[in-house]
Amino acid sequence: MPTQLDRALQSKGLFVAFTGLVTAVAAWSIWGSDIFPAESDPKGNPEDWTTTELRRWLEARKLHPDARATREELIERVKANMRTPPRP
Known part of the structure; x- marks a missing residue:
């Protein structure tokens, strides 16, 4: 069996x-x-970036943007951390 x-x-x-x-x-x-390679960092002035690019830039540096953050707040955070290289 x-x-x-x-x-x-x-x-x-x-x-x-x-x-x-x-x-x-x-x-x-x-x-x-x-x-599916990761997209590269946006170049140029952060004020010309889209909201998605601002969020992606902050996420690449483990700065976790708030979901309710306005575009102006995101730009301010990006400029404040502009010299921070992406973390692996």
């Missing part, structure tokens, strides 16, 4: 799942985390 392990080893679904897992791990090891 076949056991549950015998049935699982004969299952095509388990084989497909295993090969999918191996393929995903291989793709990740080949391309790494550069599949």
Whole structure:
């Protein structure tokens, strides 16, 4: 009488799942985390940046902008921390 392990080893679904897992791990090891590279920092005057760029700049430096912060507040924080390099 076949056991549950015998049935699982004969299952095509388990084989497909295993090969999918191996393929995903291989793709990740080949391309790494550069599949979706991070956007570069905006350049120029912070007053010309969009709100999204201001927030991204602050997040890159682990300065976590407040969700309710106005554009002017974000610009002020960026200018105050302008010489801070991004943290890894």
